[in-house]
Amino acid sequence: MNYCVVGLQWGDEGKGKVVDILAENSDIVVRYAGGANAGHTVTVAEERFALHLMPSGAVRPGTACVIGNGVVVDPEVLVGEIEGLARRGITMEGRLFISENAHVVLDYHKQEDRLREEALGKNKIGTTARGIGPCYADKVGRSFAIRMADWRDMDGLHDKLRQVADYKSRIFRALYNAEPVDAEGIFEKCKMYRETLLRCVCNTTRYLHEAIEQGKNVLFEGAQGSLLDLDHGTFPFVTSSNASSLGMGAGCGVPMKLIDSFIGLVKAYSTRVGSGPFPTEQDNEIGHRIREKGHEYGTTTGRPRRCGWFDAVAVAYSARIGGIDEIAMMHLDTLAGMPELKVCRAYRIDGRETTFFPCDAEELSRVECVYETVSGWNEDISSISQWEDLPVETRRYIELIEGLVKTPITILGVGPRRSQAIFRNQV
């Protein structure tokens, strides 16, 4: 079986945990988009792993991990993760494959990300400052892009870095009066990272097709969430890649028709980090309660996440554009103890009611939510493993959402550990 797991909200849906569960029966786990802006947390026994670039399958020793061409690779972060895993007894030797076509995030990308956000002031996107947008912009612009394949020829890389640094320095000075880019310093770091990374660089498209032909099970792991998709998300408050499942084919060279099931990930409520419209946001005691109980602070930046009610209009949209077959709902345990819960079932825009999500940020900022209110539950559900044992209110809440998003919810997360999951086996 080949699965693709993708977030259906604004990221941080708990993909790491689901990927880790599914990785048990997968030979290969593939990242296809995004970069070190992602933060996937996996808890194994009592040990917590926070991964940014490494596919979540890394914590399972027999699983091969692929970083596809659609990912932007920050070598400093990746080498840090390889070394961090090694210190905890997990080696990536012989099982990490990085696309030669993946683009490389270097210091000047992070510098540009910060400078641009500072200059935008109140209009900033609220990026993770990991250099993601500037690196993808260089990829699209082509002339100043550096890919993993460039590390095969260090003299060529040195020349290219000098040229890029000169160009960037002139722009940074003119626009931001910033310090020049240190080409030699960056080159020295590249030489260091090369030792660990170059032996993993290969044609991952070929590797994946051969593996699929041999009947291997492959799991494709999305990063961020569908509502942050560059083309289909709440532009301009999005990330710079196709974070929905639509980015999968382009991001690793494997067509969507080879996927047996697209699994959409949601949290039992909504969160968002950074700027941008968020119709169901609860900037009040309810949001505060969800944040504290759900530990809703960014894995990558530590920023407090904005929290709100479940938005079925938004999730139905993501499920629709992404061809989602089934949904995994995480963090259900976080909602215990709330007397009542609301689910947004429609928007009112300019006096008219609609269930179609307008991804234009301006239009979205004007919508009014139409809520369905249901009773909450008080019981601690974190040790329940069967659907039938869940409180009736919990089941009603899930069934309500299932009806609104028109997709079966087959996996329920009731706590951070691998074992804290309920499988409904509907698909």
Ligand code: IMP
């Ligand atoms: P960037 O990807 O760093 O350029 O940030 C663009 C937007 O995407 C910002 O609103 C970030 O907060 C958001 N974002 C990027 N990565 C993640 C993630 O992994 N989880 C949640 N939000 C993210």
